[in-house]
Structure formats: structure tokens, C-alpha cells
Amino acid sequence: MPRFSVIVPVFKVQAYLHACLRSVLDQSFTDFELIVVDDCSPDGSGAIADSVTAGDARARVLHLPENVGLGRARNAGLARATGDYLLFLDSDDTFVPGALQAIADRLARTGEPDVLVFDYARTYWNGEAHRNQFAAILSRPGPEVGTLDDRPELLRLIMVAWNKAYRRDFVEKNDLAFPSGYYEDTPWTYPVLMAAGTIALLDRVCVHYRQRRRSGILHTTSRRHFDIFKQYDLLFAFLDSHPELERWRPVLFRRILDHLTTVFNFPDRLPRSSRAEYFRRCRAQYRRLRPPGLRAAPTGRAGVRYLLVATGARRTFQTLGGAHRLRLRITRRAKSWYGRLRTAALHAHYRLQRRRPLDPDLAVFAAYWDRGYSCNPAAVEERLRELAPHMRTAWVTTAEHAHTLPPGVRRLEPGSAAYWTALARASYLVSNVNFHRRYAKRPGQINVQTHHGTPLKHMGIDLLDHPAAAGGTDFERMLRHVDRWDYSLSASRHSTLVWERAYPSGFTTLEYGQPRTDLCHRAGARDVLRIRAELGIPRDSTAFLYAPTHRDYQRGYRPALDLGRMAEALGPDVVLLRRTHHFYPAGGGRDRTDGHPRVLDVSAHPSAEELCLASDGLITDYSSLMFDYAGLDRPIVLHVSDWETYRATRGAYFDITAHPPGLLARGQDELTDILATGAWRGPRSAELRAAFRRRFCAYDDGFAAERVVRRVFLREEGGLPAVIPLEDRRPAPDPARARALDPDAAEAAGAQEPSGPAPLEPSRPEPGTR
Incomplete structure (x- = not known):
């Protein structure tokens, strides 16, 4: 069978x-x-x-x-x-x-x-x-x-x-x-x-x-649409033979009326000569199937429609329907004209500002479709203020995310007049996605595309073969945006090859590393323990960061793991930090694990990098965060229960199950065993991680943002910080080592301001080129 x-x-x-x-x-x-x-x-x-x-x-x-x-x-x-x-x-x-x-x-x-x-x-x-x-x-x-x-x-x-x-x-x-x-x-x-x-x-x-x-069979003009009456007669005959389902009769009756009137309102379904007969049949079915005691005319527009069907007032029905459609058209046009006038005014303002000279000291930054101060652009912006204090920076984001901006960084409301002024006059524009489609690059402006992670899943024009994942992407427009780029940042040779193939254009690739990973190499023991204290992680607990990516074949966050059950299985010394993908609203990862004292939802935390520093190990699936985390040289476990489906629907540049950064789990029980037995940080895990770091973390050494600032903003062709060899890097210590290095830091952190001490920096290498 x-x-x-x-x-x-x-x-x-x-x-x-x-x-x-x-x-x-x-x-x-x-x-x-x-x-x-x-x-x-x-x-x-x-x-x-x-x-x-x-x-x-x-x-x-x-x-x-x-x-x-x-x-x-x-x-x-x-x-x-x-x-x-x-x-x-x-x-x-x-x-x-x-x-x-x-x-x-x-x-x-x-x-x-x-x-x-x-x-x-x-x-x-x-x-x-x-x-x-x-x-x-x-x-x-x-x-x-x-x-x-x-x-x-x-x-x-x-x-x-x-x-x-x-x-x-x-x-x-x-x-x-x-x-x-x-x-x-x-x-x-x-x-x-x-x-x-x-x-x-x-x-x-x-x-x-x-x-x-060409429309399907139900959109052809024919008297066969009268079959709808027979089908609903059959449905109510089923109800008559199942008295235990009687409670659904009023609901279905209203559904019938909605369906019958919808067919009537479609101009291409009923022959003109049959429309009066169809409406009479609607009235007859209304009277025959109406449940006893049901109000003939519930309130609202639907009630008026039902009443007109009940009384057979076809001409009134058609007149009111036409009037309603006319009102909708007028309202839509009024809103459309207002929007057009506002857009035209802003566009005229933008064109006027483009006639003014570029401001050589203004740089505009944005990240994740204007969702706040984060990722690679934030790391570059921070380093720019340190190394080039004469520069002025502005950040594009909404009022909802204004709290993420550091002091002294000007906020630009997306779509405002100030926003268009900045796009017209800034000499530098930096983003990990793209700026507004109406932005037209001026001669002398420099665009830096930082991207937002090392690519595992297909990107750019490689999505042409995956229409569900592409989601209606206008690829011609996308490539016009790509043509604006002067520089494309790359974290590895793998990323370089993908970006140049997926976004074919004339940009210059800067193999400098991912600026957002600098913090993972510049932070010290006190930073690690301070962040853990701020998150409420008990001093001696083992904390796993669970950060799944989104699925193109799903709508919204659907938990693949029962974190509450896992926390119970792993015992009182384990804390699970759940961070949902940025496509989902902060806090949108709520599920039945909420309320468990050792499952913390950190989806709203502004810095994924700080969460990495606070954790002892990473649990993920196909998120690009694994590439950043590998640079920390801390254990990673992949939960790959739907790898075949994910790869088929989104596409992948390589088989992550064949070249993983750590141990693999196909299901929750297997994942729990890996964590409970300590295999997650065993020799096999370290061996896989070392190979992964060699392949994907070639330039992530803590100086990526400085290289970008010196090359792009300060125009220094030589003398950039040399890349620290992998074996000589000293990323931030894991929590256990941080406690050993600074046993009193946890207590001290509790008395400090939330910002904590300044990040500790590794000694700078001698200048040179890669």
C-alpha cells in the first residue's frame, strides 16, 4: 500500500x-x-x-x-x-x-x-x-x-x-x-x-x-455557470443528512450568497440574456436554503446585498454595485493622484539638488531595507568616524529603528526631502542591499556594496531558475542597480566568484573580509561577559545561539525545533538563545517555547555579532551567520532536516552537508544527543570547523572595516593593514575562557552602563598589502 x-x-x-x-x-x-x-x-x-x-x-x-x-x-x-x-x-x-x-x-x-x-x-x-x-x-x-x-x-x-x-x-x-x-x-x-x-x-x-x-474554464461565458445552484443544493443535502453539522448552516448560507453574487458580478461569465434568470434563481435559492431564524439582512454592505437578493431587486443590485465600483475607482484615483503629486514634488526637489555640487565630506549609509544600524555598513560607519573625523555620516532608517543609531549619527527618514537631498549630494553611499530605484548615480559619487553575508543560497541572476524564491524579482531593474556599484566587498574567494557571476557588472571587488566580523576579533573577555550579563545568561551556563534562516517556501516563522523540550533535555546548565531571521518582525518568533526560563528570544537584539560573542556554540541550518561564527573558532552544529527541499526551492552554491562547519543533525533528537554528549565541541567538530575557516574566513581578521575606510574614503592605495594569517589570529575568547581570563568581570559588568567598556583591540599588524 x-x-x-x-x-x-x-x-x-x-x-x-x-x-x-x-x-x-x-x-x-x-x-x-x-x-x-x-x-x-x-x-x-x-x-x-x-x-x-x-x-x-x-x-x-x-x-x-x-x-x-x-x-x-x-x-x-x-x-x-x-x-x-x-x-x-x-x-x-x-x-x-x-x-x-x-x-x-x-x-x-x-x-x-x-x-x-x-x-x-x-x-x-x-x-x-x-x-x-x-x-x-x-x-x-x-x-x-x-x-x-x-x-x-x-x-x-x-x-x-x-x-x-x-x-x-x-x-x-x-x-x-x-x-x-x-x-x-x-x-x-x-x-x-x-x-x-x-x-x-x-x-x-x-x-x-x-x-x-487566456482565462480558464470558469471564466468562459456560458450558461453552465448555472451549475452552481445544483452544487449548493448538493451541499445542503449533505448538511440535511448530517444533523451533527447543523451549526455550520448559517455560515455556509452566507458563503453561498457571497459566491452567487460574485459570479453575477463577473461580466464575462453569464450571457447577457441569462442574467435576469440567474438573479431569479439566486432569489429562489435564498428563500429555499435560508436557515430558520437567520436575519434576512445583517448589518453592513453585505447585509444590503443579501436583502436585494432576497427581494429579487436585480436592477437596484446592479445600480448599487455600479455605484460602489465607481466610488472605489474615484477613491483609488484620488489616492493615486495625491501620491503622484507628492512623488513628483520630491522628484523635482531631488533633480534640483542634483544641480548642486557634491559634498566631499558626506557619506550616507543604510542596511537591510532601512531597518536600523547594523551589519557591514554599521561597522564601516563606526570605523569611518574614528579614522576620518572630518567626515559627516547620515543613516537611512525609520523612526521605529532610530534607537539603534549611535550618538552623533544623523537619521534620514526614507523618502523625505532630506533623504533625497542626501542621495543627491553625498559623495559616498554604502549599503548591504540597494538604494531607492529612483536614485540616479552622479559622476563622482562612490557606491559601496557590502552585501550581508557569505552566500550559500542562490543570489542575483542565479535565481532565474528558482521563480518561487525570486518572488517576482525584476532582474533587469536589479542589474541596473548593480551597475551603480563601484566596489563590492568580499569575505573570501568563494564570495568573490559568486558576486561577480550573480551580479555581472563592472565593479571592483575588495577582498577585505566582512566588516561586521571585526567585533568578533576586537572584543575581549570583559566584552563577552558584559554582553552575557546584559542578556541575563547565568554566569556558568552554556549558551547556544539558535539562528535559523528563512524558507522561501514558507510564510512567516515556523519553528523547526521545540526549544522548550530541548532545554528540558539538556538540563539546568544550558540556555538557548533564539534569533529569528530579519525577514520576520522582532518577536515574531513566538511559539509554544515562550515562557520557558532557559529559552530567551533575542530576535529584537540589534547586534547579531554581540549574540555570537555571548554564546558558547551556534545552532543553525543554512544561515550565513555560520560563516561569521566560524571566524570566532567556536563550535557549530547544523540542523539540516529539510536540506533537500531547501536546496531544490532556493538553490545552493555547494552542498553544506558535504562540507559543514561542524556536526550535522537531521532531526531534533539527533541534535539533542550531539549537544548532551559534548560531541558538539569534540575533535571531529574542531576538524570540520578548521577546514571551513580555511575556505571561507580568509580575510576576517578584525581589520576589514579599516581596509575599506582607508581604500575608499581616504584613498590610500598602499599601506592597508595586512591580513593576519589564520593561525596567528586571536578572536574573542569563548565564555569559559573569558571567565578564566577575567574572573571578576561578570560582577563588574552588572555595575557598568549598558554600553560597557570600549572593545579591546588586537595589536595592529605592520602595514602592507595582501
Whole structure:
């Protein structure tokens, strides 16, 4: 018995069928059967299905003798399914790589629920891909497994069969089947959700839902849209036969009215001659299916719409609908004109400022899309103020992040007149992303691209083959922005080769190291212990920093580890510091581990580098933080439970599981064992880390920012700090050694100001070039 039965009904899809079937057969998870149902398709679809599946014992093609329609074709596949779970896939859509593995893992983790709901993305002929607009429903707090009563918002999702996995014995027990005609998913999906004893969610895009350039079947003008009345009659007949589900009748009744009026409002669905008849049918269905005691007209615009349907006032309905659409257009245009006028005024101001001379002593900095003072630009800015005090610096960030700016650094509000003045007149602009698309580089301006980490995942034009990860990126615009760069900072030869290939342009590469890692080499024992005291880490505890990266195939932060359970297993001497990716709001990593006294959420801490200094070891997955942390020469453990899926959806420049910076764990239990036994800091871990440092930390020695300042701002071609050989570097001591070096520092730190002592610096090497 296979784990999954994947049912694909086929009719007139010869242009898309090969991709659909290959997306199933090429899945990394292989325990499935593929049932292709050729619904007597008049094109070459049947032959294509035979050709693609030939020789694969997991697949079979059923050729129907006559065309029966989508619903009955699915039923034909159902009758032959033998899998534990049923999956439906429309023949012009595709599974994303790793989808079946992710579904199988989630089913196992949630105890074999009756139904698993997963996400999808709409893909367009021009290469754009947009995730389901209600995807946040799949990541909202709530029980991992429940019923529709626990998550009634599931009824807001698109009512289709292909975004769910169904336990086959649940389907058979409830005698569920698809009807014939249009809107056949309606009397299937609602009963499934209402009758399911257990429903689980998977916050992951598993299906690419193709949006054809010419609209699909439901957007064709035809009287077959009248089938919607029959389908809702079937749905309410199901309710009549299941009195235990009676509580859902008012909810479904309102859903019916919303759906019926939506079809009526679409100008391309109903023939003009049939619109009056359709509205009469809406009124009749309203009167026939209205639950006893339900108010005829709830408050609000929806109530007015329902009342007009109940009274059959079609012309009034159309008039009010037209008036409402007109108001929306007027409001949108008014907002649009205001925005255009403001933008035009600011752009005129910017053009005027560009006529003024450049300010040779002004440098503008930004990081992470204006999210505060951090990363490589912050390290360069700090060093610039030390080495070139005549320079004035300004930092682009919002009021929300103003508290991160050090004293004396001017803040620029993004999009303000002062912002555009600075972009027009600054001689230097430094960022780890890109400045505004309307910024036009002037002759004499120098742009420095610092990047924000060593690349493991695909970047730049290398994302062309990964549209879901690219997220609708305008690659032509991106390359126009890249053409502004004068300098690109690199932390290693690996980074140099990636940046020059992923962002092809004429910039000069500076292999100087990552400035943000300077702190890891310039800090001393007192800094380490001070930061730990500020974070509330007990003096003698072992602290692990857990810093996972984001997933392009998930929406929002979804914890891969139960940190509370791990903290209990590791004992009272271990503290876990959780830092979510900067794509998620600070504190957005809240989950059931919150409240555990030894799990600290440090997502809002402004400095990832300080968190590295405070920790004894790093737990991560594919985050670029591992490259920074390796420079500290402290232990790293990788949790790689979804490596194959991550690599398939995002792309990777090398196999991190073959060349890791430390030990690997495929699951939480294995990770806990590595930490509990001390293997995380054993000889094998040290051996892997040493090889990783040699490959990726060639220039991170504490003087990267100084090299940048002297070369770019002070125009010193020679005399830059020579790179300290790897074997001669002395990064900040780990917490255990820090306690031994300065046993009284922890108590002293408690009496100090939060800023602590000035960072201790390593002795500067003799000037020279690399």
C-alpha cells in the first residue's frame, strides 16, 4: 500500500501535461502511486501521459471511453486508489520539488490527521509567482491538530480539492465523491472540512497553480455557470443528512450568497440574456436554503446585498454595485493622484539638488531595507568616524529603528526631502542591499556594496531558475542597480566568484573580509561577559545561539525545533538563545517555547555579532551567520532536516552537508544527543570547523572595516593593514575562557552602563598589502 495516491484528471492540456506529470514522478519522496485519468481528451494528452509514465511501475494511465467531466474523472481515479492518503493535482499545475516529502513529514508529525491543508502559489505566463493571499491563515497560532471549529477561518481559503491531502479511509467512511458539472469542488471541499475529525496545516507552498494567459474554464461565458445552484443544493443535502453539522448552516448560507453574487458580478461569465434568470434563481435559492431564524439582512454592505437578493431587486443590485465600483475607482484615483503629486514634488526637489555640487565630506549609509544600524555598513560607519573625523555620516532608517543609531549619527527618514537631498549630494553611499530605484548615480559619487553575508543560497541572476524564491524579482531593474556599484566587498574567494557571476557588472571587488566580523576579533573577555550579563545568561551556563534562516517556501516563522523540550533535555546548565531571521518582525518568533526560563528570544537584539560573542556554540541550518561564527573558532552544529527541499526551492552554491562547519543533525533528537554528549565541541567538530575557516574566513581578521575606510574614503592605495594569517589570529575568547581570563568581570559588568567598556583591540599588524 503506497503512502499517497496522486490523482491527475486530464483533458485538453497537452502543452502542460508533461511538466505536471514530471513534477510528480521526480519528487524526492517516492512512496506513491500516480493515477492519470485521460478523460477522453481530443488532443495528444492521452499519448503524452502514456509516454511520460512508460516504464514507471508507480504510474498508470486510465483512458475513459467518453468525456465525463472533471468531477467524474476524479471519481474514476478514486475508485482505483490504494494509498493511505489521496492527493489531487490538476493537469496544468505542478508540485514544487520536495512537496510530497514535506506533506509526508507533516502528516507523521501531526498524528495522521483526516485532512492536511497546504499552500499554493499562483504562477503566471510571464514568470511571476504570487503566494495565496490568505496564506497567513496557515501560520496563525493555534493547535497543531484540530477541527474546523478550532480554525473556522479555513473557510476563507479557496474551495478546491488540490490544496489538501485526505486520509483515504476517512473519504470512504463519509462516502465522499465529486459531482458532475462546473463548481464541482464546492460539494466536496465543504463536507470534507466540516466532517473531518482532525485537520492539520502545512505552511508551505506545495503546488504551483498555473494562471493561463487566456482565462480558464470558469471564466468562459456560458450558461453552465448555472451549475452552481445544483452544487449548493448538493451541499445542503449533505448538511440535511448530517444533523451533527447543523451549526455550520448559517455560515455556509452566507458563503453561498457571497459566491452567487460574485459570479453575477463577473461580466464575462453569464450571457447577457441569462442574467435576469440567474438573479431569479439566486432569489429562489435564498428563500429555499435560508436557515430558520437567520436575519434576512445583517448589518453592513453585505447585509444590503443579501436583502436585494432576497427581494429579487436585480436592477437596484446592479445600480448599487455600479455605484460602489465607481466610488472605489474615484477613491483609488484620488489616492493615486495625491501620491503622484507628492512623488513628483520630491522628484523635482531631488533633480534640483542634483544641480548642486557634491559634498566631499558626506557619506550616507543604510542596511537591510532601512531597518536600523547594523551589519557591514554599521561597522564601516563606526570605523569611518574614528579614522576620518572630518567626515559627516547620515543613516537611512525609520523612526521605529532610530534607537539603534549611535550618538552623533544623523537619521534620514526614507523618502523625505532630506533623504533625497542626501542621495543627491553625498559623495559616498554604502549599503548591504540597494538604494531607492529612483536614485540616479552622479559622476563622482562612490557606491559601496557590502552585501550581508557569505552566500550559500542562490543570489542575483542565479535565481532565474528558482521563480518561487525570486518572488517576482525584476532582474533587469536589479542589474541596473548593480551597475551603480563601484566596489563590492568580499569575505573570501568563494564570495568573490559568486558576486561577480550573480551580479555581472563592472565593479571592483575588495577582498577585505566582512566588516561586521571585526567585533568578533576586537572584543575581549570583559566584552563577552558584559554582553552575557546584559542578556541575563547565568554566569556558568552554556549558551547556544539558535539562528535559523528563512524558507522561501514558507510564510512567516515556523519553528523547526521545540526549544522548550530541548532545554528540558539538556538540563539546568544550558540556555538557548533564539534569533529569528530579519525577514520576520522582532518577536515574531513566538511559539509554544515562550515562557520557558532557559529559552530567551533575542530576535529584537540589534547586534547579531554581540549574540555570537555571548554564546558558547551556534545552532543553525543554512544561515550565513555560520560563516561569521566560524571566524570566532567556536563550535557549530547544523540542523539540516529539510536540506533537500531547501536546496531544490532556493538553490545552493555547494552542498553544506558535504562540507559543514561542524556536526550535522537531521532531526531534533539527533541534535539533542550531539549537544548532551559534548560531541558538539569534540575533535571531529574542531576538524570540520578548521577546514571551513580555511575556505571561507580568509580575510576576517578584525581589520576589514579599516581596509575599506582607508581604500575608499581616504584613498590610500598602499599601506592597508595586512591580513593576519589564520593561525596567528586571536578572536574573542569563548565564555569559559573569558571567565578564566577575567574572573571578576561578570560582577563588574552588572555595575557598568549598558554600553560597557570600549572593545579591546588586537595589536595592529605592520602595514602592507595582501
